[in-house]
Amino acid sequence: MISSANLTSISRPAVLKAIAEYDELGQSEFLSRRGFGEARNFRLVYAGRFYDSKAIMGVAHGYATGRFLDNSEFSGGLATVAERLRELGFVVDHGGKHARGGLLWDLANTKVFTRGGKGAAYKFLVLRWAVGGADPQREPVPLSMVRDELAAILAPYAVADSAPRPADPWVALRSSGWWTIELPDGVEEAGLTHQQLHQLAVKEDLAGGLNEAVREKLRDPLWRDEAVALLTRRIEKVSGG
Numbered sequence: 001m002i003s004s005a006n007l008t009s010i011s012r013p014a015v016l017k018a019i020a021e022y023d024e025l026g027q028s029e030f031l032s033r034r035g036f037g038e039a040r041n042f043r044l045v046y047a048g049r050f051y052d053s054k055a056i057m058g059v060a061h062g063y064a065t066g067r068f069l070d071n072s073e074f075s076g077g078l079a080t081v082a083e084r085l086r087e088l089g090f091v092v093d094h095g096g097k098h099a100r101g102g103l104l105w106d107l108a109n110t111k112v113f114t115r116g117g118k119g120a121a122y123k124f125l126v127l128r129w130a131v132g133g134a135d136p137q138r139e140p141v142p143l144s145m146v147r148d149e150l151a152a153i154l155a156p157y158a159v160a161d162s163a164p165r166p167a168d169p170w171v172a173l174r175s176s177g178w179w180t181i182e183l184p185d186g187v188e189e190a191g192l193t194h195q196q197l198h199q200l201a202v203k204e205d206l207a208g209g210l211n212e213a214v215r216e217k218l219r220d221p222l223w224r225d226e227a228v229a230l231l232t233r234r235i236e237k238v239s240g241g
Contacts, residue, residue: 007084010057014064015088018056019046027052034059035070042082045091045104048229053092057081091226103217104230106177112238115159119238122169125153127178128231130210131224140182140209143170143201157239170208171197180211 022030031037036055044051054074062068074081082092093102107127113120129150130138143166150166158164171194173179181197183189184204192200200206210218218224 007057007061007080010060010064010084010088012088012090014060015044015056015085015090017063018059019044019051021059022051022056023049030059031055034068035072037071042092042094043102043105044085045093045226045230048226048231048233050093050105050108053081053085057084089222091223103177103214104226107227107230108234110176110234113159118159118240120159120164121157121235121238122154122164123173123176124231124234124238125157126150126166126169126173127210128228128235129153131214131218131231132228138209139215140180140207142205142207143167144205157235165198167198167201168194170206171201173208178210178214179208182207 025033027038031052034055036052036058039052039054042053044053044056054071058069058071058074085092091104093104107124110123112123147166150170151163154164154166154169171181174181174189174197181189181201183200183206187200189197201208218227
């Protein structure tokens with residue numbers, strides 16, 4: 001079983017070397033060569049990309065000490081791996097084949113609407129605006145206050161002939177773990193269609209914004225940087241950039 005003492009010899013430069021090897025080989029080849037399976041719980045997040053945390057640490061141990069670890073040496077040591085990576089200044093997110101709950105992981109796997117083979121990056125654009133703006137811990141504000149600003153941000157990424165409607169991602173984000181919409185008293189979201197919510201957002205000028213859990217995470221500048229990097233990568237990939 002891996003303990004914290006086993007991992008103290010691993011340095012940040014060694015982890016970066018392991019990441020570079022992973023990027024060069026690709027996930028499948030990297031894991032195969034180094035004797036690891038795909039991560040089930042924790043993933044390292046670096047420059048907006050996800051990495052299998054145990055595998056990275058096993059290889060980083062080799063770069064730091066000359067002794068490369070394989071999967072069999074990490075039984076029961078997952079939390080220790082995540083802790084050491086955080087100590088080295090990396091972001092670790094909870095997510096994988098059999099785990100959910102990590103905000104970055106969930107964001108990376110968010111589905112988007114497509115038209116004519118082109119994806120609509122609207123939700124990611126709104127989130128990047130909220131996360132990376134002058135006020136990154138943006139609390140819910142009425143749609144009318146930011147409609148024009150969002151319209152200008154969304155317009156270059158239109159997937160239809162008509163300009164994107166800011167109210168669409170404003171309410172579509174409600175299903176993510178990042179966003180909150182403040183509904184009028186007595187109105188229940190259950191049973192409302194997207195179109196009905198869109199109409200309600202415009203008519204009632206619904207307030208929306210990053211939820212409390214995300215705002216709390218953004219207090220960590222490293223986490224915020226990874227969130228911005230991930231959102232930027234998602235926008236580029238979805239929009240074909």
